[in-house]
Amino acid sequence: MKSDRSLQKRLGISLTVGATLLWLLGVTASGLVAQHEMDEVFDSALEETAQRILPLAVTDILNRETDTGSQTAPALKEHDEYLTYVVRDRQGQLLLQSHDADLSVFQGPPREGFHTTGSHRIYGASAISDTLFIEIAEPLAHRREAAMEAGVALLVPLLFLVPVSLLGIWWIVRLSLRPVARFQHSIEARGVSDLSPVDTDGLPTEFQPTAIAVNRLLKRLNRALDAERSFTANSAHELRTPLATALAKVQRLKKQLEGHHLFEDTVQIENALRGLSTLSEKLLELAKAEGGAALSEHPQDLVPILAMVARDFEFRAPGRLRLSLPGLPVTSLLDPDAFAILVRNLIENALKYGATHHPIEVTLNDDGRLRVCNAGEVVPPERLARLRNRFTRYHTRPSGSGLGLAIAEAIASGSGMPLAIRSPATGQADGFEVEVNIAHAGRNSEPCT
Template sequence: MSAEPDLASGGAPATRALGRLRRRAPAAALPAPAWSLHAQLRRRLLSLLVVLWLLAAGATGAGLWARTDEVLDSALKETAERLLMLPEAALATPDTAARQGMLRPHDEFIVYQVQDAQAGLVLRSSSAPPTALDPGAPDGVRPAGDWLVLTLTAQDGRRRAQVAETLAHRHAGMRAGVGWLLGTLLALLPVAWLAMDWLLRRGFDSLEPARRELAQRPLHDLRPLSVQQVPVELQPWLATVNSLLARVAGLIDSERAFAANTAHELRTPLAAARAQAQRLVQASTDDGTRTQAQSLLRQLDRLTGLATRLLQLARVESGVALQREPVDLVQLAVLVVDEFAEATRSGQLQLQVRGPSVPVSGDIDALGIALRNLIDNALKHGGSASQVVVTVAGQQLAVQDDGPGVAPALLPTLVRPFDRGPGHALQGSGLGLAMVDTIARQSGAQLQLQSPVADGRGFAAVLDFGSDTQPG
């Protein structure tokens, strides 16, 4: 009896459990919005400035208010004392309308009254009311209606002076002082904003040398960044970056060493197995056995080619093409074409040079892998009767064949690992053009594929080092 659950009949509990798991699963977190440290510091510093200014304005206003009250009350008292010191002759003639009319029109913010012992007015200012400002008030300052009145009585009790200031005038003066403080803040806020923005930008400009050094470096350059002439606050960050660069360099070196060691270890057993298969073919007297041995030999050849491509791909992906040195494309093409001696002798492979040689920046080993794969791809997939031409023209290295080619719609897929074209391409590993594309990007070049080339036939692959492509 089968122990497997019946999904058709008994799957309801599993479905409910799956539903509970889905409900419990947290929703995918949305990416955090980008924010600016410069803008945040500017806002916070300006907010701190405003708060400190308001606190300072409040404290200053309170002190100014108390001090102004003291000074103005002292002025009122001084005026009252002077009135009490007037001789009797000055008070003998009462203030009539005619005498008041002798004064020029003016704003009077402080008024006064002088009363005799019977509380009768003997002298008053032009704006003072005709009745007592604060009848029966004791000596001192106190508000009375719309006035702030200071009352002072002579020592002999025969004369009494009251000097007053409107509350509105005194409060207006106080508010004007505080308003100037706050108004100055409002006027300086835009200036403070611009000044802080300029100062912060100058501060963040100190990060620019390290950023520029890192941005302008080739990708293969993993040397530590310089910590000279950088702020103390930035040095821990740079030390962390340098530690990361050192770890990345170590990983790349380990991967390159692994690829090299693996290539060495795989070539020996594959070569030994191929030699045994060749002996088996030669020693076989039976046709069926010989056929099987030949099939085994072909599979070993294919396995050897695939292993070589995989190891090349591992080496390329580890960043070997990121190394930089001047490379002569003509010399490179001559060296690689010479490796295909049989195709060269038969005339199937030709080399053409157009114009003077222009050195490019790259790694000669990596570019050799790329050109070798392009030629091998053209010879293999162009057909035994095809003509393959390697052309060097300035900063371009092209490999073209007159074989059947591929459909234009398939060209973008050919640079994907293990993607093969139709027809003869089924015999390949699907790694050649993928490696060439990776090497081109790492070398700052661009791989351009074209098919058909002429008369509905042909395939061309061009490595263009004069393009604007940056190393990837």
């Protein structure tokens, strides 16, 4: 499963991004509401301050003994003054101001109620039949600073909530998809010959139809393969006895017809029967290779098996085989009978299709790598890949069924071993080489090329 297509990754990222966006929208909405409420509080404070200061200012102005013009209210001590005010008459003449008031803020004739300039929020109130006016100003920067601090206070928790939510969402998604991951691993981990039903316990409802469909497909495929193997094995087995009987009778007839004009016909019939007998044996080997019995329960040393098979071929083709065995045992879970079938088919192919005057090299290394190499012309890559198929041969001149490499491929696939076919052979300009690592038997490996 590619990481960029991982359902767990998609859900984790999508849910985290979605939750973060929702939180940001929530914080934005909360900030706007908070700013509106703060504006109402600040406006109320302006109005309340004006209502408190105006009677005192009126009393002070009326109690003056002489008209001394504008006066500044003294400050008890130095402080930052967010609210400044001025008291003016109807004509706009300044009568009283706070100690830090900026007169440029209070432009135009005095008026009642709220109004906003480019830099301040101002509230005005009147007294004594609208003859005296007080105006209180608050800097808008003060309100923006308060709104900014409130927004930051709402955003700071997100710096901790986003990573925590990411971990939490990732953990919840991972926990929820654990049955799906088990379902995936149960399919990935099984070998190519394992067609048993997949465990569907605990799968989410959305994946149940997929699991059921996979099990139905495996069941149908298993039945089809069983029917094919049964037909192949039964056909080859049932042909063995009649073919042996017919071959014996033809051989007896051939002796009786020596010197007769029908002798050559008898020889052709004998060769055809031998070919059918060999084909039936190959079909039996193929049925066994595809029957899933390529592995044994315990590791076994396969070096003696290779030596025994090589001795059999030494009698059939003296001097053609060059065998190289390791000094230590090479153990493998590969079944000894399956290993013997594998080696026999690889050597037969090399003897049949390799150059006649060059030896066949059979090498087994300490690490379990078995190599069967023969000289001969190079097989083109497009033909090389098809040699694993049944009844496929590169040359039709030598007699053969085209099943040797198919049987080797079936045994290698059924036991989880990598099987490599190369032409030219390694370190040569020509030839053909098959390599299989018997130490990998029982592992889940795909055949390599």
